[in-house]
Amino acid sequence: MKKTFHAILRGDSSIRSMLKQSYQTIIIAMAVPTVIMTVAMLVMTARYGELIDNIDRAAEIRDLVKTQFAEEIWNIVSGKKEFDEGSQYDMINRVDEGLRDLEENSENAARYVVAAQRANDTLRTYVDALHDQIRNQAAVSLQESSYRDIVSVVGLTYTVLEQYINEELITISRLNHQIQAVALAVLVLIVMILLLVIYFAVNSFHHMRVSIYKPILELEEMTRRITNGDLDARAADSLVEELAPLTKSLNHMAGRLQQLIDERIEVGQNLQKAEMRALQAQITPHFVYNTLETIIWLAEQERNQELVDIAMAFTDFLRISLNQGKDYVTVVNEQMHVQSYLSIQSVRYHNIMTYRIDIDPELGNYPILKLLLQPLVENAIYHGIKNKRGGGHIQVTGEKNPDNTMTFTVADDGIGMTEEKLNKVLVRLRGTSLSESSGFGLYNVNRRIRLYYNRELEIDSKYGRGTSIRFTLPCREWDYD
The missing domain is CATH 3.30.565.10 (Histidine kinase-like ATPase, C-terminal domain)
Structure with a gap:
């Protein structure tokens, strides 16, 4: 490398080969950490996407049980709809199918899925009991008691799924810290290799130094701002092919984190406004x-x-x-x-x-x-x-x-x-x-x-x-x- 550096300074005819060798050195030096980082980011992003899918699926099940199912049972108990015309069993089966999917894809929060499955089984039992009461023309008080039992189990299922979502959000937070740590470690490695390459080729590779070092600094600044809680931080799209996946993944990660936080804030605000909307229904x-x-x-x-x-x-x-x-x-x-x-x-x-x-x-x-x-x-x-x-x-x-x-x-x-x-x-x-x-x-x-x-x-x-x-x-x- 020392011989190559002196040849570049003298302007020997072999400078083209030296430049080519330098380019190859830079590409190799950048490719290794980029590949490592990309693989790590893809693995973590895949896990991240899986967690998001779990949360979306749990939220869908939660809303199905809390709104559609409860309303369907009320329509049956109140006489607005015949029991055989209702879709209550179809909803229970959909919940059961969704919970099985969650059980297969969940790790830390699997216990909540098991609890939700038990609650769903209990729900099916109560619905069967309500069916028997309606078919045997049982007293209205017994039907209302069964309805209250069903509503209680619906509330329990809703609470368990909320706990499951919170547990998955905690896992996402931990995964976010892991992504930041990996990104920071890779960035440090890239900077070290860059400094070593720049030491031998600062004059002949100035444009490459700028084109690589600038996006790295932007990514470093982005990770620093994210670490300090600024989830609006974004890095500009990189023109360097090896850095583009990293930039895209980090930007996507920051965007999804901000979206999740905004959604949680919105849920909290909606809960606070729920009673207000009811009071203003007049x-x-x-x-x-x-x-x-x-x-x-x-x-x-x-x-x-x-x-x-x-x-x-x-x-x-x-x-x-x-x-x-x-x-x-x-x-x-x-x-x-x-x-x-x-x-x-x-x-x-x-x-x-x-x-x-x-x-x-x-x-x-x-x-x-x-x-x-x-x-x-x-x-x-x-x-x-x-x-x-x-x-x-x-x-x-x-x-x-x-x-x-x-x-x-x-x-x-x-x-x-x-x-x-x-x-x-x-x-x-x-x-x-x-x-x-x-x-x-x-x-x-x-x-x-x-x-x-x-x-x-x-x-x-x-x-x-x-x-x-x-x-x-x-x-x-x-x-x-």
Whole structure:
């Protein structure tokens, strides 16, 4: 090598062969660590892809059990679908097949797959029992008990699969550290070989030095940034053939890691927003559409003051409904929310509906769980006033009691309910699940009062005379975020 270096400096005629030999030396020197790194990266990437596939498959099974299967069983128990028409066994078989695939491809998290298989076997047993009960026309209470057992096992399966996914994510994290360590070791080796080659051929191979050393520095910088937690780091596509697979694999690794982290963050955010979406279900598209159509109609009629009033009422309604994601508002804000809603509805139903709101001002600053009164008022309009010939009146009251509690009442003189229908409503309110077609507003309010205050709605109704719904809450100091 020393002789070759002196020949290059003298410009001997053999310089071409020396350059060729130098090129060969550089190619060999670069190929060896690149091949080692590429093989290691391909092996680790294959494992990485397998883990991702396992997570995707587990998530698919989890969602199948939690949503589709639970909904299918509910449709059967509620009588919306015959047992033989349902696809529950097909879903169980699909879950079983998916779990077998996971068992074959899982290592560290295999125990969770085994637990999920046992839960799925138990699920099949409960479904068989439900089939026997339906076929033998067993009591509804027994069918409901079987349904609760099935829902419990569905929840267990969901939890086990969540644990499996978390375990696989931990394995991915460990694999990521291994990839970084391999990449860093290979990069150090490449730099060392490069420095040795550059020592003998710095002048004649300057362009090659730049073309190789620059992407290596970019990859080194990328690994350093990833190590420091910057998963947005990317390396530019390398023009060096041997480094292109490494760059692509590292970029893919960083992208997939960022995607997984974003997905986990999104799952967490969705879980936090799930209840919020349920609480805001009262803002139905139908109501929004009708309000906007009313605004357009007032604009066309050039009824400007009424247009301004309803627009402001709609704005206040939405603002208080959302409340920056907070669960509690003051009583006065809840009153304003109901006032805005009734102001909007009174434009549409002014011929059939009158209303009055009478809430003790002393209650104004007490905290209350938001969206409790509006669903009850909406229920009074659509199930009471609209169904009565000639319309009716809605009365919303709130008063403070001597025992430091406050009672709110929403009463109407609408069509009311028969004793049989009232009993059905009360039974549904005490249940654990309810479809929107069965009084979702009442159920939602009652469920939230039960969860947050350990109280329930009280309903009095007489057919042809009207309905009164009330609830009592403690007067607490404001200590909510």
